[in-house]
Amino acid sequence: MRASRIIILALCILLLPIRSFAEPEESQSFNVSEYIFGHISDAYDWHITTVNDHHISIPLPVILIDGGVHVFSSEKLAHGAEYDGYRIAAKGEPSEGKIVRASDGTRPLDISITKNVCGLIIDSVLLVVLILLCARWYRRHNVLKEAPTGLAGLLEPVIVTIEQDVIKDAVGPEYQKFSPYLLTAFFFILINNLMGIVPFFPGGANITGNIAVTMAMALFTFLAVNLFGTRHYWKEVLWPDVPLFLKAIPIMPVIEIIGMFTKPFSLMIRLFANMLAGHIMLLSTIAVIFLTVKLGPLINGSLSLISVLFGIFLDVLELLVAFIQAYVFTMLSSVFIGLAHPQPETH
Helix, strand or coil: CHHHHHHHHHHHHHHCCCCCCCCCCCCCCCCHHHHHHHHHCCCCEEEEEEECCEEEEEECEEEEECCCEEEEEHHHHHHHCCECCEEECCCCCCCCCCEEECCCCCCCEECCCCHHHHHHHHHHHHHHHHHHHHHHHHHHCCCCCCCCCHHHHHHHHHHHHHHHHHHHHHHCCCHHHHHHHHHHHHHHHHHHHHHHHCCCCCCCCCCCCCHHHHHHHHHHHHHHHHHCCCHHHHHHHHCCCCCHHHHHCCCHHHHHHHHHHHHHHHHHHHHHHHHHHHHHHHHHHHHHHHHCHHHCHHHHHHHHHHHHHHHHHHHHHHHHHHHHHHHHHHHHHHHHHHHCCCCCCCC
8 A cells, every 4th residue: 555655646746847738838827736735735824715716715813923922814914915024935935935024034933823733723622522522421321231322332442442452462561551642642643634634624734744743743652652661661772681892882772762763753754754645646636637627628527537536536545544544653652652661571
């Protein structure tokens, strides 16, 4: 599956410079790269749709700290406008797409509620609501007398499977200490992955395809591993059981310390790359419809049909990938935590 995704992604990237099959260079054309990266990149507003060349968007709050706190709507900066001494850097500028000072083009401290931040808040609230609704069912029913129904019946098999077959097996006897974090990480990633597939508001934000989000998730795993690691774990890192000359140089301690950082780094890159690739593949497939408009109704119609069918296939594939990536992140995090809690050998 990974090899097929890499091949398809490579083909999609090759299409990015294509502007149009039939249009001359000087005419207005469909820019694939702007279309794709405009959807997966962050923004100061949430684009809903376009009607008769009119963009319908939800403006989001801009919050800048620059000699004081500046709060205003991103609508004030639309279409290259300046407001309160700020503007959005134009294409080709060093801070392209970011808010800069209109006077010198430098960036203030920007803590605005962007599209990804807004999507992150919505998905987090959705996660909390789902878990609280599930917990309410257990508070109101006796699980010894009746089986869970509704939302509780949907979530319980998933929770039990992840905890018993993944977390418990990988972490060991102390698994219950880490189950809350690992289960939260699993459902957080799963919900954000699924919401990223939804093509309309409040879905469509590229949350897990944003490396800042995956970096934060990997950092939590890094802290869970190293802050709660046992004495034996740190002994294996700093003074491993290898020949003395390997410790004296020291080769093995350096390798072990590097490994402490490469493990969460792999978690970060794996989740980010897979989800970003999925979005690019799907958007590239849809772009074929617009690229072939001027080739005539026969070619455009046939390629559009293929594009729609392949898009449906990719959507179904993304549903599977959404679960797999949440599962893999949770499983590897459990393994890393388990390695920091080695069990004494029994003879």
